[in-house]
Amino acid sequence: ATPAATMVGTAIGARNGVLFAGGDVLERVRDVQTVIFDKTGTLTEGSMAVSDVIVPETRADGGLLTEQSIDQDELLRLAASAESGSEHPIAQAIVSAAADRDLDVGEPETFENEPGRGITATVDGRELHLGNRKLLQEAGIELGALGDQLTELEAAGKTGIVVAVDGQVAGIVATADTVKESAKAAVEQLQDRGIDVWMLTGDNERTARSVAEAVGIPPANIRAEVLPAEKASVVREIQDASGDAMMVGDGVNDAPALTEAAVGAAIGSGTDVAIEAGDVTLVRDDPLDVLKAIRLSVATLRKIR
Ligand code: ADP
Numbered sequence: 488a489t490p491a492a493t494m495v496g497t498a499i500g501a502r503n504g505v506l507f508a509g510g511d512v513l514e515r516v517r518d519v520q521t522v523i524f525d526k527t528g529t530l531t532e533g534s535m536a537v538s539d540v541i542v543p544e545t546r547a548d549g550g551l552l553t554e555q556s557i558d559q560d561e562l563l564r565l566a567a568s569a570e571s572g573s574e575h576p577i578a579q580a581i582v583s584a585a586a587d588r589d590l591d592v593g594e595p596e597t598f599e600n601e602p603g604r605g606i607t608a609t610v611d612g613r614e615l616h617l618g619n620r621k622l623l624q625e626a627g628i629e630l631g632a633l634g635d636q637l638t639e640l641e642a643a644g645k646t647g648i649v650v651a652v653d654g655q656v657a658g659i660v661a662t663a664d665t666v667k668e669s670a671k672a673a674v675e676q677l678q679d680r681g682i683d684v685w686m687l688t689g690d691n692e693r694t695a696r697s698v699a700e701a702v703g704i705p706p707a708n709i710r711a712e713v714l715p716a717e718k719a720s721v722v723r724e725i726q727d728a729s730g731d732a733m734m735v736g737d738g739v740n741d742a743p744a745l746t747e748a749a750v751g752a753a754i755g756s757g758t759d760v761a762i763e764a765g766d767v768t769l770v771r772d773d774p775l776d777v778l779k780a781i782r783l784s785v786a787t788l789r790k791i792r
Pocket residue numbers: 526527570573575577578602603604605606617618619646647648687688689690691713714715739740
């Protein structure tokens with residue numbers, strides 16, 4: 488690769504919102520056989536909003552709270568107070584939904600992050616668990632009668648956060664995210680080039696499947712419920728099976744996965760971590776820019792010979 492051609496390619500990229508970290512990156516981008524998209528913030532907007540607040544209608548049976556009823560507002564208030572200690576997009580959605588309803592959100596007395604699962608906290612002396620099935624399972628809390636409703640929310644592409652108060656399930660707060668407008672076109676155009684497209688997420692299987700279907704990623708290429716600490720090894724596995732990969736992510740708990748891939752692509756204004764871990768930065772937050780990067784690398788390297 489002549490330095491001159493590489494410089495031109497890199498400069499054209501920069502003008503078009505595609506930043507290559509160095510000349511050697513172009514070759515690796517050209518040779519990518521697989522593209523792995525992170526779900527949240529990459530295929531989806533990543534700006535979540537609360538879509539449903541669900542409390543059980545009867546609580547006298549089924550092991551639900553009996554002593555004191557928790558209505559929708561109280562559920563949301565407790566959840567928001569607990570989540571005010573978290574920076575996760577889910578937490579921000581819950582806190583702002585509570586603010587919209589003018590609820591009296593406080594600070595948690597204790598707070599613990601459970602990566603890939605949720606949080607535990609104490610609010611007003613009550614022990615709260617907020618998160619997914621895995622979190623409840625590990626705490627030995629039965630989902631009970633709300634299980635079907637959780638499944639329904641997930642099938643609709645929403646992420647249901649189960650709220651347990653003092654060891655008993657009190658309700659579900661669901662958050663919804665929007666699929667990016669150009670995500671489907673990007674997946675299609677990559678597949679048209681013969682590139683194998685995958686999705687990687689910590690979110691549950693059903694929600695993942697719903698988003699994958701919307702963008703055209705086949706069910707066999709979904710890896711869901713992957714803990715943050717496991718994302719890099721899943722990338723390694725996919726690469727072993729499917730060839731050198733470009734991992735596209737926003738850097739929110741996927742920085743090690745970006746580093747592991749043959750090419751790490753940080754999308755969006757992105758976090759500093761992502762940009763550091765990335766070989767390519769896609770400034771515009773547009774999944775179609777993955778194709779721009781590939782086309783540009785092909786064109787630049789072709790001119791060199
Ligand atoms: P992603 O791959 O989408 O970034 P994460 O690993 O951050 O996913 O989270 C995986 C799952 O863990 C979420 O879908 C949610 O169910 C649960 N979770 C994570 N953080 C929180 C939180 N602050 N509150 C409630 N649930 C959470």
